[in-house]
Amino acid sequence: MLVNERDGIGAAGTVAAALWLGQALGGPVIGRLGDRRGHRNVLLVACAANAAALTALVTAVLSGLPLAPRMALAVAAGLTVPQVGPLARARWARLAGADKRLLGSxxxxxxxxDEVGFVFGPALAGILAVTVHPASALVLAAGLILVFGSLFAVHPTAPGPTSPAPGARADVRLWSPGLVLLFAMSVLQGAAWSSANTGVNALAESLHQPGAAGLIWAAMAVTSSIAGLVTVARPGSADLTARxxxxxxxxxxxxxPLLAVSGLIGATLAVSGIGLAVAPHLIALFGLVERTGPAxxxxxxxxxxxxxxxxxQAVAAAASGPLAATYGYRAAFAVACAAVAASAALSVVAATRTAAPPAPSPSPRPSSPDRPRSRR
Structure with missing residues (x-):
């Protein structure tokens, strides 16, 4: 939408970074409120506020407002993202209980x-950008969040407010060395996606086909979805840290191979190949979060x-957007390669730290050796 309004890939990356930064800051707050006050009311407010913020952002862009108010509205849109995906995973953890095999599946x-959704999202955005208007995808997103986010909020699986059990600590410690490492890996993964996405957009723009970027990016989600379904059907014997x-x-x-891309077909093939490892990686990552984080x-x-x-994604968008504008799309692809390489190096450390020993039990009975985190 921003590129279509002649702002250029650099300004588009800046506004996207503002939205993502707001989401990064607001996500844990919404998660914490959801844990303490229940999902229903917190999500209903967030969905309404997010739909309003997205609508205001579209209006600001189409009205030609300066970059500063656009960034402010983008931050507001990010802060209010209702966090349906992470909170859905938290609901699964609650529903599965002690059945680790069921929870893993x-x-x-x-x-x-999530990956299936990412197939349809970019593809639909690209189609709407070409056939209707580049802003129509964000308007549709606002409507989907308002309707289906609210349905998720009032679903019977939504947990209510929680209060600490008698004798329990009022505030359980969140951070552990394992969770810090998983967080760092997720930052690098997001940076890789964002830089690759920026490179795809810059490549499509250089070829005068900006609407094709969403369709190209959807190719990654297609292969990632297939790989994820295979992982669900055949989880294999490797533990999560090995995965x-x-x-x-x-x-x-x-x-x-992104570094050798020079056309849309090559970009499609390259991102399709990357997708084969994305869903299995995220499955392992969030599986380890469930084992490492406090219940x-x-x-x-x-x-x-x-x-x-x-x-x-926010940091990489802010960096790779100007780099792509100055040095071309390959500069953004180089940032993506560097981020994934750094994540691979960190995974060696994470693999030895996420399987943390169980916390000391307050009761005289020893903790079970197969429980890597606090008891439910």
Whole structure:
């Protein structure tokens, strides 16, 4: 939409970064409020506010307002994103209880559904940009959030307000070394996506086909969805830490062909290849979040790591947008390759830290050795 209004890829990246930064800051707050006050009221307010902010952002762009108010509205839109994905994962954790196999399948399926959504989102945005108007996709997004986000808010699975059990600590500690490492990996993953996406947009713009960028990016979601469904159907015997290592290592290798891309077909093939490792990596990542985060603050733990993805996208958008405008689309692709390589290196450390020992039990009975985090 911003490129179509002759703002250029640099300004578009700046506004996108503002939206993502707002989402990264607001996500953990909404997750924490959801854990403490229940999902229903928190999400209903967030959905209404987010739909209003998106509508105001579209109006500001089409009215030709300066960059500063556009950025302010983008931050507001980000702050109010209702965090349906992370809170859905928290609901799965509550519903599955102690059945770890069921929980693993549920989280895998949920992550795959995210990828399926990413198939239709960019493709639909690209089609609407070409056939209707570049702003129509954001207007549709506002409507979808308002309607289906509200339905998610009032669904019977929505947990109500929680209060600490008698004798329990009022505020369970959220952060642990394992969660910090998973958050750092999510930041790098988000940076890789954002830089690659910026490169695809810059390439499409240089070829005078900006509407094709969404369709190209949807190719990654197609292959990622297929890989996710395969992972759900055949989870394999490797533990989550091992999956985390090899999936990001494969993704690092598959990202390198972006540096040789020179046309839309090549870009489509390259991002399709990357998608083969995306969903399996996210399945392992959020599976480890469930094992590492405290049960009493699971919604917040999920939103924190999901916000890491958004924070990485915001930082990378702010950096790769101007780089692509100055040096061309390959500069953005180079940032993507560097981010995935750094994440692969960090995964070696994360693999040894996420399987943390269980916290000391307050009761005389010893903790069960197969429980890597606090008891539910």
């Amino acid at each position: 549920a989280l895998s399926f949920d992550t795959t559904l 985390l290592r090899w999936t990001i290592a494969v993704q690092a290798v598959l990202t390198l 009493a603050r699971m919604g917040e733990a999920m939103t924190v790591v999901a916000s890491g993805l958004i924070l990485g």
